Amino acid sequence: MSTKRKNPFTPGYGQFPPYLAGREAEQNIISEQVEALADGDQNVNDITIVGPRGAGKTVLLQWAAQAASKKRSLFSAKRTPEVVRVSPHALTRKKDIPRLFLRPKDFDIDAIETGPRGLRVKWLASGNSLTGSFPRLVKRSKRRPLILLLDEAHYLAPKLCGFLLQIVQTVRQEGGLLLLILSGTPGLYEVLSRARATFHERGKKISLGLLGPEAAADAIRIPMAREEISINEGSLRRIVADSQCYPYFLQAWGEALWVEASKRALTTLDDGLVNNAAEEVNTIRQGMYENRRSQWQGGDRRFLVEIAKEVKARNSFGPEALENVVGNTLARQQRSEDETGAMIEKLVATDFLWKPWSSRHFIPGIPSLVSYVIEADEGSGKHFEGVREPLMAGGLGW
Numbered sequence: 001m002s003t004k005r006k007n008p009f010t011p012g013y014g015q016f017p018p019y020l021a022g023r024e025a026e027q028n029i030i031s032e033q034v035e036a037l038a039d040g041d042q043n044v045n046d047i048t049i050v051g052p053r054g055a056g057k058t059v060l061l062q063w064a065a066q067a068a069s070k071k072r073s074l075f076s077a078k079r080t081p082e083v084v085r086v087s088p089h090a091l092t093r094k095k096d097i098p099r100l101f102l103r104p105k106d107f108d109i110d111a112i113e114t115g116p117r118g119l120r121v122k123w124l125a126s127g128n129s130l131t132g133s134f135p136r137l138v139k140r141s142k143r144r145p146l147i148l149l150l151d152e153a154h155y156l157a158p159k160l161c162g163f164l165l166q167i168v169q170t171v172r173q174e175g176g177l178l179l180l181i182l183s184g185t186p187g188l189y190e191v192l193s194r195a196r197a198t199f200h201e202r203g204k205k206i207s208l209g210l211l212g213p214e215a216a217a218d219a220i221r222i223p224m225a226r227e228e229i230s231i232n233e234g235s236l237r238r239i240v241a242d243s244q245c246y247p248y249f250l251q252a253w254g255e256a257l258w259v260e261a262s263k264r265a266l267t268t269l270d271d272g273l274v275n276n277a278a279e280e281v282n283t284i285r286q287g288m289y290e291n292r293r294s295q296w297q298g299g300d301r302r303f304l305v306e307i308a309k310e311v312k313a314r315n316s317f318g319p320e321a322l323e324n325v326v327g328n329t330l331a332r333q334q335r336s337e338d339e340t341g342a343m344i345e346k347l348v349a350t351d352f353l354w355k356p357w358s359s360r361h362f363i364p365g366i367p368s369l370v371s372y373v374i375e376a377d378e379g380s381g382k383h384f385e386g387v388r389e390p391l392m393a394g395g396l397g398w
């Protein structure tokens, strides 16, 4: 293998992987709504994507943006949806909302000043109020459908989120063509419920968790095959089990394997090479786990370790069982059981546990983090190798 070729794998945040594995069902949900919108359907369902960090939410949003622009050939130019990406950080006050939709031609000149570099124009958004911009938004989205992509939506203030959802709904009632796709960590459930929006009851919901083992294998095998690198089946199974089918770890594995293969100019990957790559992957994983663990200090850390032991013993919890376990653990540690709700929120906010939409059960965001928390507490975490949880047919042992 030539050492000059660029490593195709993309461990990181929001970087599109060389092969988007195992998200066909989710892609279909998005395509259906995008196509309906481009067809002029005013009754599209908004979409919410929720999953732990590193599950692939941003990547799926990027895919949605690509899917929307591909519709170009199917529909007249007028109907090609326009994609607007919104950052929750640019959306902190109600009056920020019109800016999402305004364009330069919607601005009036406020003043022209002479500065050191010549003339400077100060612009004033004409009708820069919600009532002023609303009819324009309706008109514009009738002319050309609009897709709003809002990543990291768990950072939105609930009130503002509710308000945005209301606007989207009203634009549609007025005949506008608008589709909203929100994505965020499981903390987004809380934002939506505080926003008191019926939106998430009616919209399409996508829960992004770990990949299935076959898809996880594809995430490595397919990009390697494109570069004419083969990998023996046993080694691939080992990698899949070690990755826990977590998309971020799969990219870390791919990158490390590529580096090792480049060093030795190999085109077939075997167990020896996998052993070397494993060291790099362990370092990355340990850094990430330490980062998660450091969000829990002092008494909270002791609480987390106890909860990790319970999770390891039981695998998943219904809401009542989780409340009991959390309440009892707090009581054993001479803490108030009134903290139960807040501690469950923290377990979710730090990705330790989460609950997919369709499930009544809380499960670990990344199974091996549970083992890490226990082993790090016992002092053996330094040598943590990640693979503790069984991989079962059709999904992880959890």
Ligand SMILES: Nc1ncnc2c1ncn2[C@@H]1O[C@H](COP(=O)(O)OP(=O)(O)OP(=O)(O)O)[C@@H](O)[C@H]1O
Residues within 6 Å of the ligand: 010, 011, 012, 013, 014, 015, 016, 017, 018, 019, 020, 021, 022, 023, 051, 052, 053, 054, 055, 056, 057, 058, 059, 060, 185, 219, 247, 248, 249, 250, 251
């Ligand atoms: N389906 C997939 N197949 C292969 N790799 C994937 C897949 N989805 C995501 N990845 C990879 O996983 C990593 C994390 O993806 P992404 O940044 O989209 O996650 P995220 O859920 O948005 O995380 P965060 O909550 O931290 O923003 C990236 O390296 C990305 O390339």
Ligand SMILES: [Mg+2]
Residues within 6 Å of the ligand: 013, 014, 057, 058, 059, 151
């Ligand atoms: Mg993201």
